[in-house]
Amino acid sequence: MKKLLFAGLLLLGFSSALAQATITFWVRDSDQGFVEPLVKAYNAKGGTQVKLTVIPAGQFVTKFATAVAGGSAPDVVAIDLIYVPSFAAADQMTDLTDLAKALPYAKTLSPSHVRLAIYEGKQYAVPFSAEGSVLIYNKDLFKKAGLDPNKPPKNFAELEDYAKKITALGGDIKGYYFSGACAGCNAFTFLPLIWASGGDVLSADGKSATVNTPAVKDALALYRRMWQAGLIPAGAKADTGTNFLTAFTTGRIGMAGSGAFSIGTLKRDYPKVDFGIAPLPGKNGGSSSFAGGDSIGIPKGSKNVQAAWEFIKWCLEEDVQVQQFAKNGSIPVRSDLAENEYSKLDPRFVVPAKAMATGKTPYSVKYNELFNDANGPWLAMIQEAVFGRGVDEAVAKAQESFTKILNSK
Amino acid sequence: MSPAQSARSPAVPRRRLGARHWAGLLFVVPSLIFVAVFFLVPLLMTVWMSLHNWPLLGKYSFVGLENYQNLLSDDTFWSSLGFTTKYTLLVTPMIFVVAYALALLVNRAARWVGIFRTIYFLPVVIGLGTSSLLWVWLFNDQVGILQTVLYRLSLVSEPAMGSSGTALAAVLVSVVWKTVGFTMILLLVGMQAIPDELYEAAKIDGASPWQSQRFITVPLLRRTFALALILSVIGSYLAFDQFYIMTGGGPNNSTITVVYWIYRASFTYFKLGYGSALSLILMLILTAISIVQLLVLREERR
Numbered sequence: 001m002k003k004l005l006f007a008g009l010l011l012l013g014f015s016s017a018l019a020q021a022t023i024t025f026w027v028r029d030s031d032q033g034f035v036e037p038l039v040k041a042y043n044a045k046g047g048t049q050v051k052l053t054v055i056p057a058g059q060f061v062t063k064f065a066t067a068v069a070g071g072s073a074p075d076v077v078a079i080d081l082i083y084v085p086s087f088a089a090a091d092q093m094t095d096l097t098d099l100a101k102a103l104p105y106a107k108t109l110s111p112s113h114v115r116l117a118i119y120e121g122k123q124y125a126v127p128f129s130a131e132g133s134v135l136i137y138n139k140d141l142f143k144k145a146g147l148d149p150n151k152p153p154k155n156f157a158e159l160e161d162y163a164k165k166i167t168a169l170g171g172d173i174k175g176y177y178f179s180g181a182c183a184g185c186n187a188f189t190f191l192p193l194i195w196a197s198g199g200d201v202l203s204a205d206g207k208s209a210t211v212n213t214p215a216v217k218d219a220l221a222l223y224r225r226m227w228q229a230g231l232i233p234a235g236a237k238a239d240t241g242t243n244f245l246t247a248f249t250t251g252r253i254g255m256a257g258s259g260a261f262s263i264g265t266l267k268r269d270y271p272k273v274d275f276g277i278a279p280l281p282g283k284n285g286g287s288s289s290f291a292g293g294d295s296i297g298i299p300k301g302s303k304n305v306q307a308a309w310e311f312i313k314w315c316l317e318e319d320v321q322v323q324q325f326a327k328n329g330s331i332p333v334r335s336d337l338a339e340n341e342y343s344k345l346d347p348r349f350v351v352p353a354k355a356m357a358t359g360k361t362p363y364s365v366k367y368n369e370l371f372n373d374a375n376g377p378w379l380a381m382i383q384e385a386v387f388g389r390g391v392d393e394a395v396a397k398a399q400e401s402f403t404k405i406l407n408s409k
Numbered sequence: 410m411s412p413a414q415s416a417r418s419p420a421v422p423r424r425r426l427g428a429r430h431w432a433g434l435l436f437v438v439p440s441l442i443f444v445a446v447f448f449l450v451p452l453l454m455t456v457w458m459s460l461h462n463w464p465l466l467g468k469y470s471f472v473g474l475e476n477y478q479n480l481l482s483d484d485t486f487w488s489s490l491g492f493t494t495k496y497t498l499l500v501t502p503m504i505f506v507v508a509y510a511l512a513l514l515v516n517r518a519a520r521w522v523g524i525f526r527t528i529y530f531l532p533v534v535i536g537l538g539t540s541s542l543l544w545v546w547l548f549n550d551q552v553g554i555l556q557t558v559l560y561r562l563s564l565v566s567e568p569a570m571g572s573s574g575t576a577l578a579a580v581l582v583s584v585v586w587k588t589v590g591f592t593m594i595l596l597l598v599g600m601q602a603i604p605d606e607l608y609e610a611a612k613i614d615g616a617s618p619w620q621s622q623r624f625i626t627v628p629l630l631r632r633t634f635a636l637a638l639i640l641s642v643i644g645s646y647l648a649f650d651q652f653y654i655m656t657g658g659g660p661n662n663s664t665i666t667v668v669y670w671i672y673r674a675s676f677t678y679f680k681l682g683y684g685s686a687l688s689l690i691l692m693l694i695l696t697a698i699s700i701v702q703l704l705v706l707r708e709e710r711r
Binding site: 068090091092234235240373374387 | 657
């Protein structure tokens with residue numbers, strides 16, 4: 001008995017010696033759902049153990065900066081992809097250029113993630129999770145309004161026309177919804193309308209503003225017309241994002257911009273809402289998507305770069321992408337895996353997955369100030385254009401504020 | 410004290426007092442340490458940071474007084490200061506009037522009065538963040554009870570947070586609800602400290618209830634008013650949670666308070682140095698306001 005116990009202890013000692021090290025891994029809370037099982041699976045393999053810390057999304061940057069300043073940065077971080085340029089510019093991330101290039105599936109990785117991970121020619125992160133914006137629409141309301149539930153709008157004219165027909169059903173029913181006081185929501189769902197129409201708010205290098213352009217004005221004018229015609233609920237004006245999806249779940253909204261995340265939520269919590277998923281359209285057809293999600297990288301100061309990279313590589317393996325990410329309602333970040341056994345169960349997942357491949361993301365070290373700030377120029381422009389004085393004043397002012405921020409240190 | 414002791418005392422006092430002095434200092438040391446660690450050191454660090462370009466991430470560099478120069482031409486700062494002043498001027502009298510009325514109501518020996526005191530005080534014990542969230546949902550356009558009632562009564566046609574006037578009104582209502590109990594308790598304690606004899610004498614002299622209030626309660630509550638006023642003004646100038654949560658600074662950036670702007674400078678723009686400069690200026694302004702208030706009220710006490 002004693003011998004057995006001793007042998008057991010010896011074995012324990014051995015395995016912990018084999019389990020080289022523990023690496024720390026930080027993610028934002030919105031990823032919690034699929035990251036917890038992911039880390040569990042990795043730790044169950046034996047070997048390096050990953051210690052996961054989940055941080056509220058709003059506090060992530062602050063916490064991370066504090067940790068870096070205090071010399072206790074985690075070994076691995078998964079961050080909102082839009083922050084990678086500013087993290088890289090601040091010299092906080094390990095250069096992964098060569099490691100990333102050596103990946104056999106490097107070419108299939110979400111191009112938007114990769115583009116944002118590159119700063120001054122070097123790559124500082126690889127894609128981790130994907131979240132593409134789409135148009136969700138209520139099939140029941142489509143049917144009631146005499147529309148074909150399998151033919152979502154393909155351009156602005158159709159979108160407006162369908163919204164009119166659905167609003168005409170009367171009662172509380174409205175054709176369209178957007179969170180009029182939510183900066184991030186509109187970066188996610190309104191920018192694609194501009195991109196799909198062939199325009200953009202930033203130049204290709206992300207260093208100058210192109211707000212005062214026809215494509216931006218057209219998209220804003222569409223929203224303004226729909227607002228003034230009463231096709232959008234009055235509450236949209238003040239919605240800071242709390243009703244971003246809630247409004248649609250009531251079953252009284254015809255169409256709304258949303259993200260892949262809503263598919264899982266709607267299926268799980270609102271099984272009565274019969275919804276469809278379509279790409280966000282452009283003025284004369286075409287489509288686009290905000291390719292969002294998280295990128296994963298190694299902060300400077302990590303004591304275990306080798307083990308950290310092993311973990312990152314594992315996350316991108318086919319088996320893990322499908323059996324972890326896709327299975328738990330996320331989209332794979334490899335285009336070769338957009339269609340997989342889980343997307344076949346619900347083809348609605350394919351729309352955002354495919355959109356990821358062609359989707360765009362603004363590249364700017366000032367992203368937070370420009371787009372995410374609830375009191376910044378992006379939201380101010382939408383409010384002024386849709387609810388306020390009008391499109392022309394709004395874009396002129398936004399062009400000025402964008403330029404000012406882009407030129408500041 | 411025995412005669413022997415008092416006879417001996419003149420010989421000892423200096424040494425005794427000295428020992429007492431040190432003992433006294435020892436007793437104060439713990440709080441001094443707290444003040445040093447949690448106020449003086451952070452304050453000095455804030456001063457130090459305000460002289461730098463100090464990004465949240467990356468390296469900082471010395472810029473001298475540049476942050477303070479930028480502050481002078483910062484429109485958002487001045488408009489946020491104006492808005493905070495407006496908010497303070499509105500919310501303080503509102504809290505006072507309601508708290509005074511409530512204090513009068515519960516300042517009696519009736520049955521159940523304890524229950525009402527508790528009910529009025531209850532919102533004070535929940536956090537401001539929590540209460541703000543509660544009101545966000547009450548005013549929610551889709552599911553909020555209050556918003557629905559307002560719609561049904563045709564008092565509004567838009568969500569409360571949709572225009573700057575109603576958004577501010579909604580915040581005012583929530584803050585009064587949340588803090589009025591505290592001021593009520595302060596006033597109640599003050600009222601109960603006034604001797605009954607004064608009211609009896611006034612009654613005998615034929616004073617009406619209104620005259621009792623006007624010439625006894627209000628003048629004798631002056632010190633309580635001073636305390637409540639300073640607490641309310643400082644609290645209102647530091648307003649952040651309620652606006653951050655309820656209005657998000659909107660609509661159209663019309664409800665941004667000074668602390669909100671400091672928060673944005675520091676954690677949206679990642680300019681900690683500038684945020685520090687703003688904080689120091691706000692501290693100076695608040696100190697000045699408090700000094701003025703104290704001087705004015707001291708004058709009045711004579």
